[in-house]
Amino acid sequence: MIGLARRMLGRELRSGELRLLFAALVVAVAAVTAVGFFADRVRLALDGEAQQLMGGDLVLIADQPWPSVVIDEARRRGLVLAETLTFPSMVLANGQAQLADIKAVSSSYPLRGRLSAAQQIGEPGQPVGQGPQPGSVWLDERLATALQAAPGDQVTLGQRQLQVAAILTQEPDRSFNLFALAPRLLMHVDDIASSGLVQFGSRVTYRRLLTGEPKAVAGFRKWLEARLSRGQRLEDAQNARPEIRSALDRAQRFLGLASLLTVVLSAVSVALAARRYMQRHLDACAVMRCFGITQFGLIRLHAALFIWLALLAIGLGAALGFATHFVLLRWLGSLLAIDLPLPGWLPLGQGAAVAAVLLFGFAFPPLLQLSKVPTLRVLRRELGPPTPFLLGGYALGLLLLAGLMVLVAGDRRLGGLAVLGFAGALLVFWSLARLAVGAIAGLRSGGGFGWRQGLASLARHRSASALQIVALAVGLMAMLLLTVIRGQLLETWQKAVPTDAPNRFVINIQPDQLPSLGERLAQAGIKAELSPMVRARLIEIGGRPVSAASYPDDERAQRLIEREFNLSWRSDPPPGNRLVAGRWFGPNDAGQGLASVEEGLAQTLGIGLGNELVFMVAGQEERVVVSSLRKLDWDSMRVNFFVLTPPGVIDDAPASYITSFHLPEAQQAFGRQLIMQFPNLTIIDVGAVLRQFQGVVGQVAGAVQFIFLFTLAAGAIVLYSALVSAFDERRYELAIMRALGAHRRQLRQAMLTELAVTGATAGLIAAMGASALGQVIARRVFELSLPFDPLLLLYSAAGGAVLSVAVGWLAMRRLLQTPPLLALRAGA
Incomplete structure (x- = not known):
């Protein structure tokens, strides 16, 4: 039976009877496996090299320096530590200015993984034991190209002149985001103080990398977890690089849903082609019935034929998917900045599952009707044809297809929406x-x-x-x-x-720089409003303590509630802001605990008019009542704040300033001059x-x-x-x-x-x-x-x-x- 089915398959493919069905299977398998091979390579890179990608066995991350008691406890347990600080800043060299992602590292960095550097742009990097020495920096290729700088040149970073010592080609714990755009500069942590870059209001991420005996690392983790506060978190091999996983999960779901649409269309093709195959083989099946083959024998014969067809389609489709997944790597590989190992066998299983769903759900219902062909059809061709094309016969296929959509989507809610959306x-x-x-x-x-x-x-x-x-x-x-x-x-x-x-934003302005900076902007003919900015954490809404756990199903709300907000104050409504509820501050509201909140933030976090908000500002609680909601015109490119208060409420809190302005093309050099004067x-x-x-x-x-x-x-x-x-x-x-x-x-x-x-x-x-x-x-x-x-x-x-x-x-x-x-x- 198997040999006969194989010979029939060759004959049917040569005659064209099954070519369309075969093509539909190949396209569906290729689309799914192409995405699957790409996703599997990323997964293997993250799972197989988690510690190398982290730079250590355990990573402590915070938006404030870690307390000395934490560092002392880690050392007491025999753990080895390395320190990193990351923040954005301007870099100047050879008359060029470029915004860069600055990373300052200690001499012990990295504890895990490979750090590589080269002496010329375009050269392959060589492994090195530690990062730059004090007084020197490493630039990645993008930054070196933008600044037209090479090893031996000088760059200006804040108040320091530092020498370019190498071209950075690889770092183990490079943070990843599909929209993390700034190039990298690596420097020594000892040069931070003299550069004057980290001041109040600077957005800095503080990391401590740890390695040691597994038992000691586990014990320290357990000790620290009970003492973590807002803005602090841990990463280990189990949750390593959540920013990569989160961003790529979204991209892969989008790609998966796109490939799933291919599967849906292929299901229609398979059903049509199988029905045509059934109609054209009624006479042949009637003749075989006359020669003694039973109904079960016909089912076995065609089942074997279609299993051979599925195996052939899976093999060809998987090969096509493997070849075409390199196109995905061409578009997305440069964004990953990590080496990807070859994929495993999992995508082949996904392709086989797709072929099985399409064949057993949409091809076998019409083919099963071939077993019901009467022998009298040999004499009377009007006998047959089997039962008409009914939706009920494809119920199993539709259920399997819906389950496949939910599986690819990654969660029930999104999968259910996808099924309903397609339907x-x-x-x-x-x-x-x-x-x-x-x-x-x-x-x-x-x-x-x-x-x-x-x-x-x-x-x-x-x-x-x-x-x-x-x-x-x-x-x-x-x-x-x-x-x-x-x-x-x-x-x-x-x-x-x-x-x-405005096409330029200026941040990290200190209060003592306001007079001189305002005068410098006025001399250049630039009108800019210098707005105060106070960093604070939202800890209560309407008398209810809030944290990420308060929003289990809203990823955006979790990110917002964990971050530090930028608060500001002013007496008049900002340009481009429109009140949608409540009233703006009056002259008598100065010093009163009121607040105006952006409408989108209020909807996300569940903030309403009259709610009391409690912010932690520089270690002190500030209570304000929501008096209005504003809709912001983000396209205006002006400085906007989620939360505003009237003057006299948070004025005594430590503040930095921010501004935005329009810089004409003819005045491009003004930005470099401003950085030289205010590093x-x-x-x-x-x-x-x-x-x-x-x-x-x-x-x-x-x-x-x-x-x-x-x-x-x-x-x-x-x-x-x-x-x-x-x-x-x-x-x-x-x-x-x-x-x-x-x-x-x-x-x-x-x-x-x-x-x-x-x-x-x-x-x-x-x-x-x-x-x-x-x-x-x-x-x-x-x-x-x-x-x-x-x-x-x-x-x-x-x-x-x-x-x-x-x-x-x-x-x-x-x-x-x-x-x-x-x-x-x-x-x-």
Whole structure:
């Protein structure tokens, strides 16, 4: 039986009977394994080299220096320690200024992992035992290129001149974020004090790396966990690099959902191709029944055939997925900054699971009907065909597909939303397609023979035509979202920012620098408001203590409540702020414990008018009552604060200052001059950051767009499958029409009309779907109103028509070669 099934498979593939089903399986497996191989390499890198990626066995992280009692306890237990500080700052060299991510390390760094450096840009790095010596720095390649600096040159960092000693090529504990854009400078921790960079208001992350005997590390961890306070946390091999895991989990879920759309379309292709295979093999199965094969024997034969087909598709699809996952590495690998080992076998299991779901859920229901073919069909061909195409027969496949979507999504809520979203979109598209086909059928009057017959054929095969339209519309909508709509969103976003909007932010301004800095800005003709900024932690809302545990299901709320807020005070409403509830501070409110809170923050943390908020400011509790909620215009690029108080409430707290201003292109040198005069300042070039941000977004979108190419291929296979599924019926119809005198040219016109109308309708539906979803993204994510572009409907309809004609014509052109005599023989 197995040998017969293998021979049948070879014959069916050569004759083309199973090519579409095989192609659908290969595309689905390739899409899933491509994402799976990429995700597995990242997972193995994180799991297999957790301690090396951390730089130690245990990492202590805080936004304030760690107390001496913690350090003394670690040393008492025999642990080895290393220290790092990271913060943003400006670096000057050779007349260039660049914002960099500064990392100061002690002489014992790193405790685990590899630190590598080179003497020239572009050279491979060599392992080194420790970081830079006091008085020297290492620059990574991006920073060295931006500053046009090489080993031996001098750089200005704060109040210090430091020598470039090497080019940094690898560090074990480099923090990762898809949008961490600043290049790296590595320096010795002993140079921090003399540089004057770390002052009050500076945002510094303090890390202590520890190594030692496992029992000693575990004991110290247990001792410290009970003493952790706000802003302090621990990392070990179990939760190493949560920022990598979190960011990549989101990216992989997006890629996974994109590949899952391919699987959904492939399921439709498999169902159509299997049903056609069943219809074309009824006679052969009837003959085998006459020769004595039982119903169970037919089931075994076709089960073996499809298992061989699945194994072949898994092998080819996995090979294609492995080859194409390198494209994902090309787009996203440069963002990871870590060496990725070769993937394991897990993605092959994922690909096999996809093939199994598609075959057993969507191919076997129609194939099982072959066992029910009566032997009398050999004499009476009208007997059969088996039961009609029913949704109930695919219930198991639909359940398995829904479970697969939940599994890929990573959590039940997101998976459930994905299932409902796909089901809702397909239902809306199906309804629109059915309505469109019905409306088009009424346009047959007028026009030539090709036009009338093309629309008539579309109306006769309404369900098949609607299915073709839905499949193509889903694929086209995905590509429109990732190309046209994405471009429109970015263009609208950029236009929302005024041309004279501030493009420079200056932070870390100290109170004693206000007079001289204000005078310097005035001399340059720059109008800038210097706003005070006090760092504080929110510890109570409405009499209820709050922490990350208070928001178990909201990741953004957890991040917000754990961070330090920047508070400020002023008597008048800030420009670009609009009150949405409550009242602004009056003249008599100075010194009163009131606060105005940003609307989005209030919604996320559950803050309402009249709630009392308790902030911990410099070790002292400050209580304020929410008197108003504000909506901020973030696109104005002005300095904005989540929480504002009237003057006289927090004025006595230690404060630094911040400002923003517009620097014309002709005054670019002013930024470097300002840093030379005030070395502790950090100037952020917003324009450069936005350009880098868009570059990173482009890389991520490129990777996702690549996966959607599989989706488009699956959509094309569905279209092709839907067309050839009606091959026999169309062949009979065309043969009769030719026997009645229709010319090939007339039939060609009818077929091209049907294909073009199908594609154009799908393009219109796709454009409407992409526009609607684009509006949702624009309003919910960008807080913008995306203008409707009527040309998108035209372009999408034209593109859909061209694609439908190109793909459909490959399947339909053979119909024109059918001799008219076939109709007479079929009717005999």
